Amino acid sequence: xxxxxxxxxxxxxxxxxxxxxxxxxxxxxxxxxxxxxxxxxxxxxxxxxxxxxxxxxxxxxxxxxxxxxxxxxxxxxxxxxxxxxxxxxxxxxxxxxxxxxxxxxxxxxxxxxxxxxxxxxxxxxxxxxxxxxxxxxxxxxxxxxxxxxxxxxxxxxxxxxxxxxxxxxxxxxxxxxxxxxxxxxxxxxxxxxxxxxxxxxxxxxxxxxxxxxxxxxxxxxxxxxxxxxxxxxxxxxxxxxxx
Numbered sequence: 001x002x003x004x005x006x007x008x009x010x011x012x013x014x015x016x017x018x019x020x021x022x023x024x025x026x027x028x029x030x031x032x033x034x035x036x037x038x039x040x041x042x043x044x045x046x047x048x049x050x051x052x053x054x055x056x057x058x059x060x061x062x063x064x065x066x067x068x069x070x071x072x073x074x075x076x077x078x079x080x081x082x083x084x085x086x087x088x089x090x091x092x093x094x095x096x097x098x099x100x101x102x103x104x105x106x107x108x109x110x111x112x113x114x115x116x117x118x119x120x121x122x123x124x125x126x127x128x129x130x131x132x133x134x135x136x137x138x139x140x141x142x143x144x145x146x147x148x149x150x151x152x153x154x155x156x157x158x159x160x161x162x163x164x165x166x167x168x169x170x171x172x173x174x175x176x177x178x179x180x181x182x183x184x185x186x187x188x189x190x191x192x193x194x195x196x197x198x199x200x201x202x203x204x205x206x207x208x209x210x211x212x213x214x215x216x217x218x219x220x221x222x223x224x225x226x227x228x229x230x231x232x233x234x235x236x237x238x239x240x241x242x243x
Contacts, residue, residue, distance in 0.1 A: 014084035045123035
């Protein structure tokens with residue numbers, strides 16, 4: 001079971017698009033069992049089972065099918081993993097979810113060896129330590145990294161201001177391209193400081209669309225990394241020209 005826990009921790013969150021709503025999910029499936037995390041950014045549900053549970057549940061839901069638990073696990077991986085990557089499920093597989101009290105049930109309907117195949121993921125509310133491990137800590141780490149990038153970019157912008165001021169004091173004229181570049185840089189600094197959730201509210205998005213918050217934050221961090229790289233390249237070019 002420790003392998004499942006560690007494997008799940010290494011998996012990225014992905015958008016699980018269902019007919020009812022959109023959720024965030026991550027899963028890790030091996031021949032020994034599976035671990036699944038699902039969240040709507042308000043609550044987090046979790047299920048982790050071994051081959052004994054898979055075998056028992058497989059017999060209860062698929063009385064016409066006779067297969068080892070490894071076959072069930074392999075088939076679940078073939079269905080769920082492509083879905084989390086945004087790839088259409090093979091065959092006629094369908095997914096739906098229901099909430100019963102503190103349980104979320106993800107239902108799967110498909111075919112295995114030419115026979116109907118049914119599976120229910122019974123996810124209970126995740127423990128606070130699990131939520132912290134998979135959601136809070138990674139988001140805090142992303143936030144701290146983003147703040148460091150903002151500070152670094154602000155420092156580079158200040159250095160550019162000093163260079164422009166030095167050019168102007170020596171009689172140079174600030175071109176329109178330089179002005180536009182500076183405006184774009186300022187906007188890139190301010191963009192990550194905006195609350196992505198507030199942006200979604202301003203656009204009157206649905207609650208389920210809040211799953212895009214993590215994607216937005218990640219894209220913003222990538223943008224800042226690219227801008228910092230460009231500025232570093234420009235600085236090296238300028239130093240090379242001066243030499």
